[in-house]
Amino acid sequence: MSTTQRRTALAIVAIALGGFAIGTTEFVTMGLLPQIADGTGVDIPTAGHYVSAYALGVVVGAPLIAVLAARVPRKALLMALMAVFAVSHLATTFVDTYPSLLAVRFVSGLPHGAYFGIGALVAASLVSRERRTAAIATILGGLGVANVLGVPLATLLGQRFSWHLPYVAVGVVGLVTVVAVGLLLPRQAPEQAASMRTELSALRRGQVWLALLIGTVGFGGMFAMYSYITPTMTELTGLxxxxxxxxxxxxxxxxxxxxxxxxxVAARFGVMRGILVSMVAVAVLLGLFGTAAHVVWAAVAFVFLLGLVPSIVVPLLQTRLMDVARDGQSLAATLNHSTLNIANALGAWLGSLVLTAGYGYGAPSLVGAGLAVLGVGIAALSAGLERRDRRRGVPASRLDADAAGSDTPAPTAVREVTPV
Incomplete structure (x- = not known):
């Protein structure tokens, strides 16, 4: 590995460290839901609102930051976003009521989508076009590592000591990320052509909206199940x-x-085909999860698979949005995470409805299966419209050539940045 390649890899890992912090805070709330509910004096379905509050912060923050900070150098923007994220988590130390925690979780979520979206654009700009999805997956891989190490350790801390402690630990990791990004990320010149108008141009493209809907509806299904994973494992599985x-x-x-x-998957099937195949698998897994959850080994196996398959879809959706957004790169990239957190809020809310209605902890996954099927339908519609446009000769600048089965690569939509 050359010196340039090594520095590029370290820069991507520095951004991924922030993903680790974000992934830990996003999912640890679900693992500590009973403790947080008890600590703030509410029941478990009401405590699910903390999950929704964070998700709504992401939904609001991602597009606003992408548009208002369009001309801000991306390195400086990433550092500022992570600094806000870190401070808001450290502030959780002083919170112990339902309204105050709801507010802090909302503020904590504001930098989330913009950080991942801008981070994905930076990572993609540092590598060749063929390696874009892999680079984006590395950034998002921080979420996965968080769920292997961060979330279990944070959950243990919360169970044994205080539910405040995991949030403080996340804040410390956030501060370390600010320093790492400052030291390791190459200088990022401002986007001269970027403006509020160019970013908002992405919203005029139908394929952008369809890609966002796939994330909103399809992932709402997964979050309907995962938001209540702790009581599901204790009540249904008997753990x-x-x-x-x-x-x-x-x-x-x-x-x-x-x-x-x-x-x-992107190299083998193409982006759109990969999304379709993976979403079908998610729908099947969610449909069977309520039954599998009654057997320990089957429950753990399904939880593993429900971590694996949706995680294939996220980088594919990110790449798809970068391809179809044209000049609105930052907004489209951040909106991917905004819509995924709409899915988070939607899933948690729908799950609380069926639980409050008395249907039991097997019901949220069935609701999720229905949402995933709807996501498959939207993905199929998107692919069908794209094939129709290509047959009619409609220009497909920056569209995903792989999804159309073409051997001709589409022109890159990401500015190349030379590491310095």
């Missing part, structure tokens, strides 16, 4: 609460595996 961190670790191992496979 002790002390065993839940190991189940969360299985989910994280699945996520890491999925991120590793994402680049290969």
């Amino acid at each position: 002790a609460e002390s065993a839940v961190p190991w189940v969360l670790m299985a989910y994280g191992i699945g996520m890491v595996t999925g991120m590793v496979l994402a680049g290969r």
Whole structure:
């Protein structure tokens, strides 16, 4: 490995460290839901609102930051976003009521989508076009590592000491990320052509909206199940609460595996075909999860697979949005995470509805299966419209050539940045 390649790899790992912090905070709330509910004086379905509050922060923050900070150098923007993320988590130390924690979780979520979206663009700009999905998967791989190491360890800390402690630890990792990005990331010149108008141009493209809908609807299904993973494992599977961190670790191992496979899936099937095949698998897994959860080994195996398969889809969706957004790169990239967190909020909310109605902890996954099927339908519609446009000779600048089965690569939509 050359010096340039080594520095590029370290820069991508520095951004991924922030992904580790974000992944830990996003999923540890689900693992500590009973403790947080007890600590803030609410029941478990109401505590699910903390998950939704963080997700709604992502939904609001991602597009606003992408548009308002369009001309800000990407390195400086990444550092600022992670600094806000870190400080908001350290502030959780002083929170112990439902309204205050709801507010802090909302603020904590504001930098999330913009950090991942801008980080993905930076990572893609540092490598060749063929390695874009793999580079993006490395950034998102921080989420997977968080679920293997960060979430189980944070859950243990929360169970044994205080539910505040995991959030403080995440804040410390966030501060380390600010320093690492400052030291390791190459200088990023401002985007001279970027503006609020060019970023908003992405919203005029139908394929952008379809890609966002795939994430919103399809992943809502997965979050309907995962938001209530702790009570599901204790009530349906019969595991002790002390065993839940190991189940969360299985989910994280699945996520890491999925991120590793994402680049290969894109190379083998193409981006759109990979999305379609993976979403069908998600629908099937969610449909069977409620039954499998009654048997320990089957429950753990399904949790692993439900970490793996959706994690293949996320980098594919990110690449798809970069291809179809044209000049609105930053907005489209951040909106991917915004819509995934709409899915998070949607899934947690729908799950709380069926639980409150008394259908039991097997019901959220069935709701999730229905949402995943709808996601498959939207993906099929997107692919069908693209094939129709190509047959009619509609220009497909920067569209995904692989998805159309073409051997001719589409022109890159990402500015190349030379490491310095």
